[in-house]
Amino acid sequence: MSKRLRSSEVCADCSAQDPCWASINRGILICDECCSVHRSLGRHISQVRHLKHTPWPPTLLQMVETLYNNGANSIWEHSLLDPASVMSGRRKASPQDKVHPNKAEFIRAKYQMLAFVHRLPCREDDSVTAKDLSKQLHSSVRTGNLETCLRLLSLGAQANFFHPEKGNTPLHVAAKAGQTLQAELLAVYGADPGTQDSNGKTPVDYARQGGHHELAERLVEIQYELTDRLAFYLCGRKPEHKNGQHFVIPQMADSLDLSELAKAAKKKLQSLSNHLFEELAMDVYDEVDRRETDAVWLATQNHSTLVTETTVVPFLPVNPEYSSTRNQGRQKLARFNAHEFATLVIDILSDAKRRQQGNPLTGSKENVELILKSISNQHSSESQDNDQPDYDSVASDEDTDLETNAAKSNRQKSLDSDLSDGPVTAQEYMQVKNALVASEVKIQQLMKVNVNLSDELRIMQKKASKLEKQSSVSESDYDNPTASLELEETGSGRKGRQRSVIWQGEGSIPEDADTTPSSSLPSTEDVIRKTEQITKNIQELLRAAQENKHDSYIPCSERIHVAVTEMAALFPKKPKSELVRTSLRLLTSSAYRLQSECKKTLPVETCPTTDIQLVTQQVIQCAYDIAKAAKQLVTITTKENNN
Structure with a gap:
């Protein structure tokens, strides 16, 4: 961590002392018990990260600390601060409350239902309201007032809003002004560092022009956050973006040929349109986050009381914005064993690199879930059963080791290394791998x-x-x-x-x-x-x-x-x-x-x-x-x- 907060810090949801988790998109700190509820809600509601046992980009941690210290929690508990709420019997959870149902019900109401957030006056045209909020956000990010921007985002302001008169997005404004923490907050809410303004320039360009070189480098990292996270999950290593290296693609330790089924799966994966490929990649990213957070949770909890209904998140929670088929596929990613999931991640990294280098294949208009499901159906007619993983076909057979096409083409170049990109020795690779806790x-x-x-x-x-x-x-x-x-x-x-x-x-x-x-x-x-x-x-x-x-x-x-x-x-x-x-x-x-x-x-x-x-x-x-x-x-x- 860049620095520790005051010793008087308390959980935002139940006021327990010394919270050790953060909810990044809510700008708060939470305790173990409340964190278990946050995790069960899903990353679309709360993105949790351990303060000590999870790697943090320094400016991202600083952003969370700043929001916490400046009362970001009052955004989510606005109406509870009204004395009338006490009279009505509404109150926040306390450390002594049971996780279920007391804390869980309060946390769901607070973040899922947004029951205590300040409500704007009702207007007939909600799009006008969102546009007005987004314009306010656009002008606010040039200042260092993070909590104001978080409040606007909580009310519906769009992080990627393209201002029709200014011809740019809030991230362009923040980058030009050198507002690193504002850029971090916007990125958490989905702002794209690669978006071009009306002059064809990206936020990275404006950060460099303004002499904000560290911010420019951080924006590049954010741009490649998804693939960087997948690579780090597999081998504990990220690309050197400063040197123009944007992808690290590990390869499996085996040398067996691909099965026909896996070749068909890879071909289908490559035929996805960029939009559908991004959906699949985001789902896998969420599963990586779930697995890594599970590992941190296991390492930090009292093992005698760890395994309870309050702490286990066995698969990705449902995101109501996604189709039921996609949600089913997301949940079934948890069934992949280590080798199968690693193979899927490597395939996605390889194809992401191919697409980024401008080698697109003919896009498919089919739905990503149906494409992957159809490959499974080629394996066995019985796999049409809804209980089978929608993404199962992308992974390898349990007893058949796979490697990606990219890995195969680099095998002769990497006989002394288990990484197809970058000069890493086998010994270094093993040291990093042994330090990981994926298992x-x-x-x-x-x-x-x-x-x-x-x-x-x-x-x-x-x-x-x-x-x-x-x-x-x-x-x-x-x-x-x-x-x-x-x-x-x-x-x-x-x-x-x-x-x-x-x-x-x-x-x-x-x-x-x-x-x-x-x-x-x-x-x-x-x-x-x-x-x-x-x-x-x-x-x-x-x-x-x-x-x-x-x-x-x-x-x-x-x-x-x-x-x-x-x-x-x-x-x-x-x-x-x-x-x-x-x-x-x-x-x-x-x-x-x-x-x-x-x-x-x-x-x-x-x-x-x-x-x-x-x-x-x-x-x-x-x-x-x-x-x-x-x-x-x-x-x-x-x-x-x-x-």
Whole structure:
């Protein structure tokens, strides 16, 4: 941080002491509990960032500090400052209030409904009002009064407003006046540094002409913020814009050829119009932000109380301004494992560079969600089910490593580097990668599964009959036996049918052709006992991953494999129920694949190109699948035994 605020700082929503999160677009500081609610609202409502554990552009942090110190919170609580509000019973939340429903309801009313913001007199033509506000914003940004501009933006002023008489935008005015913090605020609200005025000049041009060189450099960074953020997520490195380098495109550590499906997906991605490509890129940007914030959250919270309903944001919240199809696709981005998501990000970076260099392909008029969905349909007719990821086709098959065309063309130029742009050695790359905490996203999900599983096991032991009703309400595709069957065949694993072949013999259920299908199932108590052992071993693996004890991966995976084998042995060799067979297949194949992934940690010292971070992410994914499959088996056996 550039500087710390006064020790008397308090949460803007509940007045708790020492808030450690900021809402950038609201200009406020918030505590952990209130931040969990902000995150659940989505970035279109509140853009949160940790004050200490997240990289900050110095001027962006200064902008938030300035707004906070100058009472920006009064913008969002205007009517609450009226003494009459106390008489009416309306009040803000307090530190002692429960997160749900007290704090959550207040925060939603404050930021989502804007219930306490000062309202302008109603006018018949709202567009005139917005135009008037935007003109006021246009003239205000030449001064340093940030809170005035934030108030105008909160009322509907447009950050990209093009003044018909002046022939420029508010960002042009701020850049010419050298108002760096105003430029930061405008950019947060969507101002484009690349917009040209009536003379064909951009805000960057005016900043340079005025001698505001640091501001000019910052505006260039803002212009490339999306691609910079994606690159930093993958390799912890950003381009050197000062030197004319505007893109860093990492490549996967493998050298396997692209599958036909992935080639088709890439071709469809390239055929998108610029507008639709930008929509997809923004969705992926939001998912990167969610995953990175999850990692910071995990690293800063009390792990004994971390995994609760108040802190988990498992997928991107709904943005009502988007279509339902796009919202579904955004949420399903969370299903991508580390390798799949990295492949999608690399493809977007590669195509963004191609488009920026002026090599457009014929634009497609199709909707971005439908284009990506159609690729998935080529893979399997069953993937037309709405539960399958709309963007799933862009990612790689779970067991097939991919690389982008850009990466392939640069492979010979980058034999000693894992980056296709820029002089970075493999050793430097590995040091940065090991410092990243991308795998913490899956760790958080795994912790959630383990805690929920332990709680449900205790409930089952006390009152198993309640599960019959609970089983009809699924938490995820694996929790719903029917949905999980579809998922295993066509879903996020993407290799459903192949998986049972790949792991045949070592990881799959032994099915003797002469064995008569059996409908008998083990007792619920036995399954629960074995599941508890699996959960305990997974927690040991989780701790090893958190502490970067990579040498513990193999022994942990072996103990998990033994526990899984013992659990599978409880069931008949050929269960009659297809749901049981599917769950057991997922359980055992995931355990075998976990062992295979853990063995990749052996040559780290002798083979510096081994991507230990990617291995860790795959290890966590396998453990996650094991925990979910075990939980599903408990649910199925309990339900069947109670019937």
